Amino acid sequence: MIDVRNMIFLILLDIKRVFRDIKYVFFIIALPILFYIVYTAIFPNNANVNGVPWSEYCLISMISFGIMGNAINLLGTKVADERSKKWYTYIRVSPVNYFYYGLSHIFSYLTISLFFTFLMFVLAFFYKDINLGLVLSLKIGLVLNLASVVFLMLALLIGRLGSLSQPIGTILYLMLSFLGGLWMPVAAMPKFLSHLAVLLPSYNYAKLGWCLLAHKRLAFNSVGNLLAYFVIFTLLYVYLQKREQMN
Numbered sequence: 001m002i003d004v005r006n007m008i009f010l011i012l013l014d015i016k017r018v019f020r021d022i023k024y025v026f027f028i029i030a031l032p033i034l035f036y037i038v039y040t041a042i043f044p045n046n047a048n049v050n051g052v053p054w055s056e057y058c059l060i061s062m063i064s065f066g067i068m069g070n071a072i073n074l075l076g077t078k079v080a081d082e083r084s085k086k087w088y089t090y091i092r093v094s095p096v097n098y099f100y101y102g103l104s105h106i107f108s109y110l111t112i113s114l115f116f117t118f119l120m121f122v123l124a125f126f127y128k129d130i131n132l133g134l135v136l137s138l139k140i141g142l143v144l145n146l147a148s149v150v151f152l153m154l155a156l157l158i159g160r161l162g163s164l165s166q167p168i169g170t171i172l173y174l175m176l177s178f179l180g181g182l183w184m185p186v187a188a189m190p191k192f193l194s195h196l197a198v199l200l201p202s203y204n205y206a207k208l209g210w211c212l213l214a215h216k217r218l219a220f221n222s223v224g225n226l227l228a229y230f231v232i233f234t235l236l237y238v239y240l241q242k243r244e245q246m247n
Helices: 004-019 022-042 054-084 087-092 098-128 134-147 149-179 191-197 201-213 220-246
Strands: none
Touching: 004 022, 004 098, 022 054, 022 098, 054 098, 054 134, 054 149, 054 201, 098 134, 134 149, 134 201, 149 191, 149 201, 149 220, 201 220
């Protein structure tokens, strides 16, 4: 049986540790908010993408941008740091339950991502008078947070890079965001970039939210794309783990 009290303690401890890092908070929470304010200010109010108002379309893009960054940068950097300090070896022989400790990372990540999602919806409501309704907002928030497991697996791979994990994770995060159409609609990209975008997990991840926003079913090809990336990242991670144990 899970010791709920112990789990909550570890989760709160992890969240406090994250929010002590001002640079991280700015990069993951403040930057998408800033981008949303700027992007919605420079385009006219009647602008739209595939029939969806730009202010709403951009909202989903920036929520995806923030959640994805939280997954890649928070977990990837944390895993790399703890691996370099042999922290996992210490945890195994300490009174702290190893399973609870790992689970606390996931729950603290989800807590921060859900808080960020809520913050973006509140910002859109007060800044752009956007009210998607409780049901639709919950659908979008839950789908995007659950689907971000793809980027959690990518973060675990990045975490194996040691001291290089933070710069490589940041570069990869920004490239996926730009090339995946989170900073500008894919329709506005040059043709060769738009062809590349539809293959990336970042585009297909955000597309889940865009589909819900347009009151459409989740795109089957996007779900398949994300599942394929998840399987690839998972298999690669398991392979590297086994090879490390053999050595």
